Amino acid sequence: GQNIDQPTEMTATEGAIVQINCTYQTSGFNGLFWYQQHAGEAPTFLSYNVLDGLEEKGRFSSFLSRSKGYSYLLLKELQMKDSASYLCAVRDSGAGSYQLTFGKGTKLSVIP
Amino acid sequence: GAGVSQSPRYKVAKRGQDVALRCDPISGHVSLFWYQQALGQGPEFLTYFQNEAQLDKSGLPSDRFFAERPEGSVSTLKIQRTQQEDSAVYLCASSNQRDTQYFGPGTRLTVL
Numbered sequence A: 001g002q003n004i005d006q007p008t009e010m011t012a013t014e015g016a017i018v019q020i021n022c023t024y025q026t027s028g029f030n031g032l033f034w035y036q037q038h039a040g041e042a043p044t045f046l047s048y049n050v051l052d053g054l055e056e057k058g059r060f061s062s063f064l065s066r067s068k069g070y071s072y073l074l075l076k077e078l079q080m081k082d083s084a085s086y087l088c089a090v091r092d093s094g095a096g097s098y099q100l101t102f103g104k105g106t107k108l109s110v111i112p
Numbered sequence B: 001g002a003g004v005s006q007s008p009r010y011k012v013a014k015r016g017q018d019v020a021l022r023c024d025p026i027s028g029h030v031s032l033f034w035y036q037q038a039l040g041q042g043p044e045f046l047t048y049f050q051n052e053a054q055l056d057k058s059g060l061p062s063d064r065f066f067a068e069r070p071e072g073s074v075s076t077l078k079i080q081r082t083q084q085e086d087s088a089v090y091l092c093a094s095s096n097q098r099d100t101q102y103f104g105p106g107t108r109l110t111v112l
Helices: none
Strands: A002-005 A009-013 A018-026 A032-037 A044-049 A053-057 A060-065 A070-075 A084-091 A100-102 A106-111 B005-007 B010-013 B019-024 B031-037 B044-050 B053-056 B065-068 B075-079 B088-095 B107-111
Touching: A002 A084, A002 A100, A009 A018, A018 A032, A018 A084, A018 A106, A032 A060, A032 A070, A044 A053, A044 A060, A044 A070, A070 A084, A100 B044, B005 B088, B010 B019, B019 B088, B019 B107, B031 B075, B044 B065, B044 B075, B075 B088
Parallel strands: A009 A106, B010 B107
Antiparallel strands: A002 A018, A018 A070, A032 A044, A032 A084, A053 A060, A060 A070, A084 A100, A084 A106, B005 B019, B019 B075, B031 B044, B031 B088, B044 B053, B065 B075, B088 B107
16 A cells, blocks of 8 residues: 655745655555645646656756655745645556555645 | 546535536546545545556445446546535546546535
């Protein structure tokens, strides 16, 4: 099975940097995903890591350490529109369906 | 191009009624997933299709839940004799095999 942990809520200031952590325990690993979800909307893909290291995409970066079962999402130059829930999800290598197992999400509030 | 679409966006059902939720995946995507998202939680896997074949239905909570994708494109999730605990957002996602899953806006089901 899978167990994914991430903080429930975070608050950060507009223009600042915030790091959202995710730890996971899995019987098999085939990639970690980060999604953004605004209230009442679909989860939107942000990033994908399958190898250790940092993936950078504009204001968003994601880091993975497979040996530690750890990932983080880094958001730079925060904007008010970044207020949303951020979902960490793991794909299990043993699951032929490639299904994702999600954490409960981290609700980020960006304040002026 | 068009993303994943779902209908209806909102559905209110009386306890005991049957409901049918539709998903139109991104054109050409082989894989289709259904997830259930309770309030304040991350999405939870229900079932997976590869083309018209339902390869994994391990996440369906009871035999009242049934999904089909007869022509390998549009999918329908049917819930029979709805119960209050079925109230949730039902998300559909599609992908090309092991690639990133793209989500639709979801159907918010409320069972009274």
